[in-house]
Amino acid sequence: MAVYSQFDLIALMAQPECPICRLIQNDVRRFVDGLLYESSVDPSSQQKFRASRGVCAVHSQLLRETRGYSVPMATLYEAAIDEVLSVLDSAGSLPVNKLRRNSGGRQISEKLKPSKRCPCCVTVEASERLYTQVFADGLADHAFVQAFQQSQGLCLTHVRRMMEHAMPQDARTKFVQAQRAIWKKLLAELDLFMARSGERGDGKPVGEEGTSWSRAVNVIGGLQNVFGSEYER
Numbered sequence: 289m290a291v292y293s294q295f296d297l298i299a300l301m302a303q304p305e306c307p308i309c310r311l312i313q314n315d316v317r318r319f320v321d322g323l324l325y326e327s328s329v330d331p332s333s334q335q336k337f338r339a340s341r342g343v344c345a346v347h348s349q350l351l352r353e354t355r356g357y358s359v360p361m362a363t364l365y366e367a368a369i370d371e372v373l374s375v376l377d378s379a380g381s382l383p384v385n386k387l388r389r390n391s392g393g394r395q396i397s398e399k400l401k402p403s404k405r406c407p408c409c410v411t412v413e414a415s416e417r418l419y420t421q422v423f424a425d426g427l428a429d430h431a432f433v434q435a436f437q438q439s440q441g442l443c444l445t446h447v448r449r450m451m452e453h454a455m456p457q458d459a460r461t462k463f464v465q466a467q468r469a470i471w472k473k474l475l476a477e478l479d480l481f482m483a484r485s486g487e488r489g490d491g492k493p494v495g496e497e498g499t500s501w502s503r504a505v506n507v508i509g510g511l512q513n514v515f516g517s518e519y520e521r
């Protein structure tokens with residue numbers, strides 16, 4: 289994980305996405321690159337990949353989009369497929385309770401289940417703890433608060449993480465006031481977008497509010513490939 293500072297967060301706040309999501313996205317990509325790079329030389333990474341049965345459905349998409357690592361990818365997935373195959377092979381040796389219908393099938397299903405969580409989801413949570421702390425510390429700095437007020441704010445999940453984070457009352461008040469103003473502005477933009485669009489729209493040219501709907505998607509759902517299916521909300 290790279291060490292990012294308040295300055296990195298200030299720079300990212302000029303972009304339309306949640307800055308914490310953006311830093312996490314970088315960390316997950318870096319983690320995936322490292323995993324693929326190490327897979328052929330580090331047998332322990334293959335062991336972990338067996339236990340986690342690869343990565344979750346959301347982070348699988350990230351692996352699919354990663355170019356230039358097809359052999360390391362094959363190495364890792366060979367280990368995962370070998371693991372699930374050996375579980376199926378052991379099916380005949382499991383004791384079966386004849387009184388309970390399908391107890392054998394359930395036992396196999398349980399054994400096929402990952403014994404470790406998706407490593408990308410684990411990376412997301414570790415990065416998030418770090419950046420929540422950096423963000424909370426930044427609220428003591430005037431320039432940081434100003435950049436936050438002028439930004440598109442944090443996504444819903446990272447607002448929640450900030451609310452759960454222990455911080456001085458005045459920092460929490462500053463955070464809530466700024467985030468509230470940002471969401472109110474977005475709501476007004478969505479209203480304006482709807483008033484100007486569609487068949488019943490008044491036909492005026494669409495300005496900043498033109499992207500309000502896609503920014504709203506990111507606010508509620510977070511950025512793509514960040515919150516995996518094994519992320520604990």
Ligand SMILES: [Zn+2]
Pocket residue numbers: 306307308309310442443444445446510511
């Ligand atoms: Zn976020």
Ligand SMILES: [Zn+2]
Pocket residue numbers: 343344345346347406407408409410516517518519
């Ligand atoms: Zn995941």
